[in-house]
Amino acid sequence: MKLNDLTEIEVQRKVNEYFRLADITLKDEEIREIQVNDFGLGRLDDLGLQLFMYINTERYCAKEWVLFPRQTCPEHLHPPVESGDPGKQETFRCKFGTVYLYVEGEATSNPKAHPPERDRDQFTAAHEVILTAGDQYTIPPNTKHWFQAGEEGAVTAEYSSTSTDEHDIFTHKDI
């Protein structure tokens, strides 16, 4: 499979197949609103994240995201934005498949996932958290994290404070 060779609607439909595996129902018009993020790298098979946003207000945000098999969401953090806002906090609740999540903290020896070979230098967080259906983890604000799906792909709900993507800081030099 080369995701990069697909049109946007083809990728969106593929994402919806994963949502169906987790019994998540989207309307036809919502499927067209699925966000396909390649972070400007044009290497969606390696680095990307697909998501459907249910709601994003000034107070709270809820979405579900899909990673294709072994696809990686690049390392980033959510910094404080304004006085009083400590930065976005995220709670992941896995619905389907396996997520290998890496956050700042003590490095895990023999991690189950690795960044793509050519991008190794662009990843630093090495404390491993493994999530399968029913597992949950909250990432504090201002904390580096990245994540990769296992062989089956992954579907995860993300509950958080407001999403302001423009404030996210990615550690990858090309993003």
Added chain:
Amino acid sequence: MKLNDLTEIEVQRKVNEYFRLADITLKDEEIREIQVNDFGLGRLDDLGLQLFMYINTERYCAKEWVLFPRQTCPEHLHPPVESGDPGKQETFRCKFGTVYLYVEGEATSNPKAHPPERDRDQFTAAHEVILTAGDQYTIPPNTKHWFQAGEEGAVTAEYSSTSTDEHDIFTHKDI
């Protein structure tokens, strides 16, 4: 079925059966954390709400709730709490079954649901919104609302700002 005659764990297990219908996975210890609310009325078959809270921080909250067939969540509103906090805002996303939701606004003629006969005077919001799997609705802060499940019961995700139940205002004279 008389829910009132069941023990808490029996009700929690029954709630979990509905969660399973929506492919929502809870761990055994989480099933014991399911909240069964009868609002102090001791009439769970008529008036109640069951929920599992994923996360509730000072910023955001996410839960999934279950209504048993034709069970009603009594009318209430979420008022402003402190200066700057306009009150809890809630986004419902139905996962299974049918929710008959009533909010302030123009009264709907021939509504599909009615409060229990003896409680009719305790309900005022009459603008009907019907939610089935994949339907979503956001209730503004400080707005009266109540809801009832259809014959199959209902499972709904609720994404919101912080939940502070102690601030909720119920219109029912006995709550």
